[in-house]
Amino acid sequence: MPDRLPFPRCSHLSPIRPLAALLLAGLLGAGVAVAAEPAPGPQVPVVSLGSQTVGEGAEFDGSLQAVRQSVLSAQASGRIASLSVKAGDRVKAGQVLAVIDDRATQAGVAQAQAGVAQADAQLANAKAAYERTRDLRAQGFIAQAALDTALAQYKAAQAGTAAARAGQTQASVAQGFTRLTAPWDGWVLATHAEAGALAMPGAPILTVYAPQPIRAVVHVPASQQALAQSAKKIEVQLPGTGKWVVPASTSTVPAADPVSQTVEWRLNLSESDGAGQVPGRQVKVRFAGAPAASDGQRLVVPASALLRRGELTGVYVVIAKGDSGKGFALRAVRTGASHGDGVEVLAGLKAGDQVALDPVRAGLSGAQPAAK
Structure with a gap:
């Protein structure tokens, strides 16, 4: 019996040793993971x-502007009968964009046409009367005074016909004022009225612009005008690209704004630089001068x-x-x-x-x- 005592004791402790080994390995593994070197940064x-x-210079904010841009206004009073375009629509030169109620001008055209017809009839009658009177005077049947009267009536009828035709032209022009047409191929930038609204002479209805040519407009403070005029290089940063380009031509308004005390510079972009650009976008304009003589x-x-x-x-x-x-x-x-x-x-x-x-x-x- 005594020689068997160690065996049961070993069999009782044997399951603990593998468990301790596993725990020790886990702790060691965790320690190795914590002590691992972090991945290098970029x-x-x-x-x-x-x-x-560096050179003396200045940089200002400006905006893009279409060289050919027009605000189309009404030239006749009346309700806007139809507005066939909206902002963003492409238009062709001569295309009718809006029509103002033209019933009054249509009546004027009809009245003018009737006046022309009446004047033509009176002219024909006066001409025939003059020719008959002239023949009778040649035969000695009537006095010279009757011929003079017939001639005066004939000339008056001619003047009446000319006046009637002028009235017809005026009525036709007034009829044309009720239709707003596109002055060139381009885009509708904005609409300032809606169909059914009352249009008055001079009231804006549409703004139309041509995509080319386009220019950058910048207002230079009057105190910086001398620096801008002496700049060796003028550059415009195109929006969306960050690219600096040299304008094809430059011009200035020969007067300063009395309120803002700025001078307007207009920098025309080349066709390739202005392609894809739209009016209203902000740009940066840089006036670069020669290297400073000191400092x-x-x-x-x-x-x-x-x-x-x-x-x-x-x-x-x-x-x-x-x-x-x-x-x-x-x-x-x-x-x-x-x-x-x-x-x-x-x-x-x-x-x-x-x-x-x-x-x-x-x-x-x-x-x-x-x-x-």
Whole structure:
């Protein structure tokens, strides 16, 4: 009996050892997972900032405007009987766009036509009377006074016919005033009235524009007019593309607005640059001057490095992160004028700072400056 005691004791403890081994392995496995190295963050290219020689210049907001744009107004009073187009519709030159109730003008045309017919009849009668009187006078049957009277009546009938025909032309023109037609091929920009509304002479009904040519219009402050006139290069940033183009021609209004104290500049775009653009879109206009004679050094940051969130403008700057190496920190900056692909920094950065060229990737967790 005593030599069998160890066996049952071992059989009782044997199930615990595998369980302990499993628990130990699980704890070790968990410890290995916790201690695992995190995945490396994205590598973001950076650029070191330095002062650059920039030119004097200015940048203003403007808008696109169709060169051929007209507001079609009523030339006759009456109800708008029909309005066959709406904003956004394409129209052809001569197409009838709206018709004003023309019953009164139709009556005028009919009356004028009747007046012409009456004048023609009177003219024919006066002509026949004059010819008969002339023949009788040649035969000596009537006095010269009767011939003179017949001639005067004939000339009066001729004048009456001319007046009746002029009245008919006037009535026809008035009839034409009740129809608004497109002056050229283009688009309807806006409608200012609806069918059934009362139209009065001069009241706008439609605005029509031709898609080409198109121009950028900018109002330059009078204090900056001299700088704009001396600019070596004028560029327009097309909306939606970010592309800067040189206008085909420029012109200015030779007077300043007395209220806003601005001068209007009209920058005509080439057909290729203006293709696909529509009036009303906002653009930026840049007047670039020659390099400044003095104090022309500016701290310029690439436009792609700027991060704009509402009214906040910032850049990601390279900073040291202890033993872990380098990383990025968002820093707010105040920017100035644009110079080519760069933007002048007025505050928030200094020469020698390194900024991320891709601010979106630099904001990701674990982002690091790319090795040069």
